[in-house]
Structures are given as C-alpha cells and as structure tokens.
Amino acid sequence: MNFIRICALILICCQYTLAQNLVADSSFEKNKFIPIDYSAIGASYSWSSPSRGTTDLFCKCTNKKLIKQSMVNVPNNSMGNQEARSGNCYAGIFACSHGYYREYLQTTLDQSLQGGKEYILSMYVSLSDYSRLAVDKIGVCFLNKNVKYEHSEAITDLRPIYIPLEEEVGMETNEWHQLTVIYKAKGGENTLLIGSFNLKRLWQTGNTVPYGISSPINKTIERDAYYYFDDVSIFEYKREVIDTAEVFNPYFANQQPEVPDTEFVEPVTIEKVPSNVVMTFKNLLFQTGEAILSPLSYPELDIIAYNMKPDPNKYIEIYGHTDNVGEEAKNLELSIKRAAAVANYLKAKGVIATNVTSNGYGSTRPIETNETAEGRKQNRRVEFILKKR
Numbered sequence: 001m002n003f004i005r006i007c008a009l010i011l012i013c014c015q016y017t018l019a020q021n022l023v024a025d026s027s028f029e030k031n032k033f034i035p036i037d038y039s040a041i042g043a044s045y046s047w048s049s050p051s052r053g054t055t056d057l058f059c060k061c062t063n064k065k066l067i068k069q070s071m072v073n074v075p076n077n078s079m080g081n082q083e084a085r086s087g088n089c090y091a092g093i094f095a096c097s098h099g100y101y102r103e104y105l106q107t108t109l110d111q112s113l114q115g116g117k118e119y120i121l122s123m124y125v126s127l128s129d130y131s132r133l134a135v136d137k138i139g140v141c142f143l144n145k146n147v148k149y150e151h152s153e154a155i156t157d158l159r160p161i162y163i164p165l166e167e168e169v170g171m172e173t174n175e176w177h178q179l180t181v182i183y184k185a186k187g188g189e190n191t192l193l194i195g196s197f198n199l200k201r202l203w204q205t206g207n208t209v210p211y212g213i214s215s216p217i218n219k220t221i222e223r224d225a226y227y228y229f230d231d232v233s234i235f236e237y238k239r240e241v242i243d244t245a246e247v248f249n250p251y252f253a254n255q256q257p258e259v260p261d262t263e264f265v266e267p268v269t270i271e272k273v274p275s276n277v278v279m280t281f282k283n284l285l286f287q288t289g290e291a292i293l294s295p296l297s298y299p300e301l302d303i304i305a306y307n308m309k310p311d312p313n314k315y316i317e318i319y320g321h322t323d324n325v326g327e328e329a330k331n332l333e334l335s336i337k338r339a340a341a342v343a344n345y346l347k348a349k350g351v352i353a354t355n356v357t358s359n360g361y362g363s364t365r366p367i368e369t370n371e372t373a374e375g376r377k378q379n380r381r382v383e384f385i386l387k388k389r
Contacts, residue, residue, distance in 0.1 A: 022109045022119075022234040023192065028089040034059045036070040038078075038216060041091060046107050050193055051149040053094070053103035058228070060088040071214070078215040079226050080129025085176045090230035092128070094216075095135045095196035097224050100153040104195030105229060106146060113142065115187025120237040123194070124176040125169055126228040130209045130217045133225035134171045136201040137162045140181060142189040160197045171205045171302050172295045176230060182237055192234065196225075203299070206306030206349065273307050275314070275386045284342070284382050291337035293345060301342065304384070305349035311388075312352060318342050319383045320360035323376035328362055335360030342382055 024030075025046035032043050039054035041047055049055040060074040061067045071078045074088060084090050093103035113119055127134055139160030149155060161181055169177045204222055209215045217224045273279075284301075285294035293301075308314050320339030322331040339358035347353045368375035 019235040020110070022111055022113075023107060023232050024110050025107070026233050027084070027087040027231050028057060028059075028091050029087045031057065031059065031089065034061060034063075035072050036061060036066050038071055040072065041105070044091075047091060048106050048146075050104050050106040050147045051102070051155065052152040053101065054152075055103045055105060056092040058082075058084075058090050058092055060084070078213065079131070079217065079228075080173065082126055082128065082228055085124050085230040090228050092226060092228045093195060095138065095225040095227055096133065096199060096202065098218075102152070102154045102196050104155065104193060105232075106191065106193045107232075108146060109190050109192060109234065111190070113183075113185035113187065113189040115185055118182055118184050118237040118239070119234050120180060120182055121192070121232075121234050122178060122180045123232040124178055124230045125165070126176050126230075127169055127171065127173045127205070128217075128226040128228060129173045130207055130213070130215055131173070131224060131226040132205055132207055132217060132222045134165070134169070134203045134205050135196060135199055135225045136166055136203075137164050137196075137199070138179065138227070139163075139195060139197040141191075141193040142183055142185065143191040143193060144188045146191050147193065154197060155195070156197070158193070158197070162197075167296070170295060170299050171203060171207075172298045173205075173207070175295075192232070194229065194232070204306065206302050206309065208309075208350070273304060273386055275388060278319075278383055278385045280381050280383050281342070286338060286341075289334070291334060291341045293341050298345075301345050302349065304386075305346050305351050308346070308351045308355065308386070309349075312355070313389045315355035315357070315387055315389060316346065316351075317385050317387070318356070318358040320358070321365055321379060321381050321383065322363050323379040324363040324366070324370045325376065332360060332362035335362050338382055342384075 025044065028044060028047060030045045032045065035043050035057050038056050040057045041049050041055040043057055056072055058072045058074050058077055061070045067073060075081050075083045079092060091105055093105060094101060096102065121140060125138065139162050141158045141160050161183065163179045163181055168179060202225065209217050209219045217226060281300055284297045286292060308316065318339045320335035322335050336359065339360050343356045343358040346356050363379065366379045368378040370376050370379060
C-alpha cells in the first residue's frame with residue numbers, strides 16, 4: 001500500500017468513527033431468511049441486483065440438517081472458504097464470466113447525499129478461493145435512483161468510479177481487503193451500485209475448484225472471476241486543514257464516460273518458467289527482519305504454482321540468502337525461515353508438498369559486495385530452481 005493511501009486511511013479512520021453510516025445494512029445481516037442456494041440476494045431487505053445477473057448472498061447456516069445442502073454457507077461454500085468479516089453474512093458477484101455476463105450489488109442509502117459535500121466509501125473485498133481469474137478493477141456508481149436492467153451483461157450507460165485491485169487485492173484469497181474512494185456529491189444521490197464494468201485486464205490465478213465440489217465456477221475454462229463483499233459503508237468526509245493535494249488521489253475522481261470494450265478481454269498468457277536454471281524472485285517482499293510474506297509477493301509465486309501443478313514430476317528447490325549485517329546465526333535462521341515461507345505458500349496453492357524443498361545459507365553466498373547498500377540489497381534474496389524428476 002503506497003504512502004498516499006496510508007495517509008488517506010489514517011485521516012479516514014479519525015474522521016468517520018462517530019459519523020452516521022449511510023448504508024443501511026453494511027454487512028448483509030438483515031435478511032428475510034437464511035439462503036441455502038445461489039442467486040438469493042433477494043432475501044436481503046436492503047440489497048438487490050439491478051440487472052438479471054443472479055447475485056449471491058452467503059450466510060452461516062443455523063440448521064444442522066441444511067448445512068450439507070447449503071451452497072452458500074459461511075465459511076465453506078461453493079466458491080471457496082471465507083469467514084464473514086463481521087456478522088454472519090456477505091454478498092458475492094461474478095465480476096466476469098461467460099461472454100459479457102456480470103453481476104452487481106445495489107442498495108438505497110438512508111439519506112441522499114448533499115451537493116458539494118465529500119463522502120468516503122469503504123468496502124471489504126475478497127477474491128474467492130476457486131476463482132480462476134482476477135480482474136483489474138471494481139466500479140462504484142452514486143445514482144439518484146435505483147436502476148433496473150432487463151439483461152445480465154455489462155452495464156454500459158453509467159459513469160463508474162473505478163478502484164484498482166491489482167495492488168490491494170491481486171490474487172490473494174485469504175484475507176478481506178479494504179477499498180476506499182472519496183466522492184464529491186452533485187446532490188440527491190441516494191443509491192449505491194457496485195460491480196464490474198469496463199474491464200481492461202484479467203489475470204489467471206491458477207486456482208481450481210477441488211474435485212468433488214459442486215460450483216458455478218467453470219472447472220475447465222478460465223472464464224470466471226468471483227469476489228465476496230462485506231462491510232460496505234458511506235460516511236461524510238470532512239477534510240483536515242492541511243495540504244490534502246497529496247492525500248486525494250486523482251485516479252479516484254469523478255471520471256468521464258468510457259467507451260466500453262467491444263471484445264472480451266482474454267486472460268494474460270503466463271510464460272513458462274525455465275527449468276534447470278537458478279533464478280531469483282524479482283518481487284518477493286518481506287517485513288524487515290521477518291519471514292512474513294507481503295501480499296505483493298503473491299502474484300509471482302502464483303505463477304510458479306500455476307506452472308507446477310499440472311506436472312507432478314516437476315519439483316522446486318528454494319534457497320534463502322541474506323547480507324552480512326548482524327549476527328550470522330540470526331542471518332542463517334532468517335534465510336531458512338524465508339525460504340520455508342515461500343515453500344509453504346506454494347504448498348498452500350496446491351503444489352505437491354514432496355515436490356517442494358527449501359534451505360537457507362545466511363550471508364555465506366553473496367552475489368555482490370556487502371560494502372554498499374545496493375550490494376547488500378542484491379544479496380538479500382530468495383532463489384529457486386525448477387527441475388524434472
């Protein structure tokens with residue numbers, strides 16, 4: 001997360017703690033019944049689908065007899081495994097699927113927005129475990145009334161504000177990720193619409209639907225990107241008396257209408273990783289002195305997992321290295337733990353456990369001088385080699 005977004009979130013947290021949330025049912029808890037099948041957003045008193053797209057509602061099933069029948073239980077359901085961020089329920093949509101199919105979420109706000117005032121929208125998003133694609137952005141619209149479309153394709157006549165997903169969510173499926181946008185109201189907006197509009201890029205995740213699991217996600221064709229949503233809120237945003245030019249990101253400003261793509265965007269082709277060549281991970285990030293992977297590391301590791309899973313005879317050796325700063329015993333321990341963290345991530349992504357080995361060498365195998373900051377940076381690395389049995 002970059003400096004601008006960190007500053008923005010700090011200000012946000014300080015300012016809307018005591019304000020009124022204009023979203024009536026932020027966490028999808030107020031429902032007519034607990035659903036056990038897909039397409040049940042109609043069970044919500046506050047949320048609906050603005051089109052013929054069959055938006056889903058997921059809730060923890062309280063009837064033990066129905067748990068096994070439920071396709072939309074929490075945490076285990078037909079799209080993956082995800083606990084609610086708060087409460088017992090959350091919603092889910094296909095951000096893309098067959099052809100131009102899309103699903104959306106719509107809700108009426110408790111109060112209309114006042115012209116000239118700024119509002120902060122916050123929502124939590126998670127890519128589902130079985131989603132075979134990830135999308136580049138999610139769009140939000142502030143409207144003056146509810147809309148209804150007699151189709152299930154992409155909505156093309158609105159002016160969404162786009163929130164990029166690559167940095168904050170990427171292809172990570174374990175956590176809820178907070179997305180925020182600041183909006184200056186024109187006045188009278190009383191409806192929020194969330195969904196996928198004009199996509200530019202899709203990424204292959206390497207995820208698959210496990211054998212024996214019944215799911216709407218296609219098991220053989222990489223066409224589906226599915227996301228969960230929870231804790232959606234809108235608060236009035238009051239700026240501090242500081243220079244906010246660096247805090248407000250113009251990317252999130254009201255945008256002009258876009259001409260939607262007229263062709264389906266194909267997934268980005270993942271180049272094969274070469275075998276029998278020692279390579280260094282380029283985007284592997286850890287907290288200083290720690291062996292905890294940053295989510296920014298996941299896309300590169302996902303590519304490795306994607307290449308390994310179809311071939312049970314392919315295995316990987318992972319080597320951790322450090323610079324020579326500090327005690328060598330601690331450096332050795334850190335290098336071993338970092339290599340193991342990479343190995344554990346690949347195993348969690350479905351790579352056969354016996355096909356993954358790791359080791360660490362501390363600072364004993366430098367590739368550059370340790371006398372300069374740049375040299376030490378090059379020596380702090382994790383390498384790998386793919387081999388065939």
